[in-house]
Amino acid sequence: MVWIPAGAPPHREVEDDPGAEARYEMCELAVSADERFALSRVELDREGPSYTVDTLRSLRESSPDDELFLVLGGDQAASLRSWHEPEEVLSLATIAVVERTGWPRPAIGVRLSGLRGAERLVFFDMPRVDVSSSMVRRRAREGKPIRYLVPDKVANYIGAQSLYGSSAPVAAES
Numbered sequence: 001m002v003w004i005p006a007g008a009p010p011h012r013e014v015e016d017d018p019g020a021e022a023r024y025e026m027c028e029l030a031v032s033a034d035e036r037f038a039l040s041r042v043e044l045d046r047e048g049p050s051y052t053v054d055t056l057r058s059l060r061e062s063s064p065d066d067e068l069f070l071v072l073g074g075d076q077a078a079s080l081r082s083w084h085e086p087e088e089v090l091s092l093a094t095i096a097v098v099e100r101t102g103w104p105r106p107a108i109g110v111r112l113s114g115l116r117g118a119e120r121l122v123f124f125d126m127p128r129v130d131v132s133s134s135m136v137r138r139r140a141r142e143g144k145p146i147r148y149l150v151p152d153k154v155a156n157y158i159g160a161q162s163l164y165g166s167s168a169p170v171a172a173e174s
Contacts, residue, residue: 001036001037001038001071002037002038002039002040002059003027003030003031003037003038003039003040004039004040004042004043004055005020005023005024005026005027005039005043005044006020006023006043006050007020007043007044007045007046007050008020008043008048008049008050009049009050010049010050010051010084011082011083016137016141016163016164016165018161018163018164020043020044021044022161022163024039024041024044025157026150026154026157026158027039029151029153029154029157030150030151030153030154042055042058042059043055046058049084051083051084051085052070052083052084052089053083053084053085053088053089053092056068056070056089056092056093057092060092067094068092068093068094069093069094069095069096070089070093070094070095070096071096071097071098072095072096072097072098073097073098073100073103073132074097074098074099074100074102074103074104074105074107074108075100075102075103077095077097077103077108077112077121078103078107078108078111078112079111080095080111080112080115080118081111081112081115086115087115087116087117090115090116090117090118090120091116091117094120094121094122095120095121095122096121096122096123096124097121097122097123097124098123098124098126098128098129099123099124099128100128100130100132101128101130105123108121109121131149135149136149136150137164140158140159140163140164140165140166141164141165141166143166146158
């Protein structure tokens, strides 16, 4: 699995965004000890907005024989229609969806009906884990622990760098 931190997300601004390099560092801390994971700078090193379709094209060009899967939470999958070139995204990769609160499979299907390629979405059969990046950022900002929500190395980095407005250690229970 290749982790790709967003370079310049065109669709939203994150409150207290630490920047692309800090996001990269957190991903590196999260995945470096697991040989099944790799980390890519493809979006960080490319100029302009980080459109998923451009990232998938780049991955396809560099590894034309690889089968690409894009893992998305149900909320992001449901918003796919509003993405830059959504049908091209669907043609370049299989979208693998993890259900999220408020976005079960049928609701996602309704939102994407009529979008060419949407019928190829696949859903993980697993218990739902309701941890979101916005929840982690909010807890860090409020000085609440984020241990067990992110890897300890990432929680320690967030606390040490005072990211997301955190002003106290966020790895240990307080």
